[in-house]
Amino acid sequence: MSEILRKGDIGQRVADLQADLRRAGYAVERTAIYDDRTRAAVAALQAAAGLVVDGVYGPKSRVALADFDVSSLLKESDLIAAAERLGVPLASIKAVNEVESRGRGFLPDGRPVILFERHVFWKQLVAHGVDPTQYGERPAILSRQRGGYAGGAAEYVRLAYAMQIHAPAAQEAASWGSFQIMGYHWKALDFADIESFVATQHRSEGDQLATFTAFVLADAALHRALKAKKWAQFARLYNGPAYAENLYDIKLARAYARFAGETQEAG
Template identity: 55%
Template sequence: MTALRNGSRGLAVRQLQNQLNGHGAGLYVDGDFGDNTEAAVRAYQLKVGLVDDGVAGSKTLAALAGADISRLLKRKDLQQAAERLGVPLASVMAVNQVESKGEGFLANGRPVILFERHVMFARLQANGMTEAEAEQSAAQYPALVNRRTGGYAGGTVEHQRLAQAKQIHVASALESASWGLFQIMGYHWERLGYMDAQHFADTMSLSEAAQLDAFVCFIETDPALHKALKGKKWAEFAKRYNGPAYAKNLYDVKLARAYAQFAGEHAQEQAA
């Protein structure tokens, strides 16, 4: 679903404006997503507790349609994360906007995952399998165990791949998937303070707030990453979180822009 934001136009915007008017926005319904519509979206997001970014994405549209939003990320979750990390709320909002997958759950209620077959090859050995045995598994199940990356199917099919991999080795399979909003790899479970890989996976299935908590732990347990976030060193943060290809995707530029936007908005709120 394409998010509606300032500058969007068309029938979907008209429908959004009508829905917002149902909550007292008082907008002129013209199908043009301008400053007034953005302000109305932000006001509605604050009213229901969602992250107030002024963008009508799938979560905001779902809330307007009356869907259950209890497992979705809330503004208070980001505020608590900011306090815990000792950084401005704008920094956490910027990271959430740029680094998250946007949604932590699929339409069927399962957490968003991506199964990494090359990680499975390594985790099998980390969990006691010999290299020869791992090679044998790779020869038998190349889509699930492989020295090479790839084989992604996306969406709900990733859970099918995970279920098949669990038939080979449960813990290794859970450790070989990235989980939730911030796609934290399962093999980080011990570093992040979970009892085991299953406990980590079960927690990622609870809520987006639980997924954010894992991300906060990920930052806290990496002093250099935490320092970069505190210092707003966006290039350093992006490099450590996304790897050397961060510049190609302009992650640092996107983070800096998002931070400036949210910091400016919060300053205006405080001045009002």
């Protein structure tokens, strides 16, 4: 069952949300239809909590409605700062955040989401002057081929085993946070070392977005594509040649058009 509710959805889960919103002081009727008034109430909840305002009810809005701590979650102000730093419309950053991020930058236990890449670990060992072949057959963490993923918190088990071989190379071989930035980019992004990079990803989703922003600024072609709203080029550079299989460019274009339209309506 999806954790996300948005305009047009119907059913018991929408009715329950409307009841919760009413108890929290938002003027919505319990119609079981995610209508304009429900969307406006969710957007007001998000704005009051400082979260990204999109009117979509998901895990982060659920945290805010329960009045839990949202300090580590992505804020509307973080997106505004990224848009200003990159010199692009806020709608562009919101589109990229919706399509290219994992949605949440942290696991339920508070650690940043990661994905350990065994083939990158092989390359990073070589980069550190270490011969990977001396460690024999370890397909879970070390291979010339990609794969071996465990997902979720289990990725930290793979990372821990790899760190026993070579800690910096292992951390460089993982993608970190909402925007899946690979650790080996730490130097190009002006971090002092891989440990500083990793510590930053632990702080907040805002820091993860700032890392993504630095990543875009460090790649002139990627930055130009984002500024020009050339979504296919941006998706190809960011996701690789298989971007079209997942329709990333189409999703980005549609998300941008929707957020740009919302901005005009607000104005």
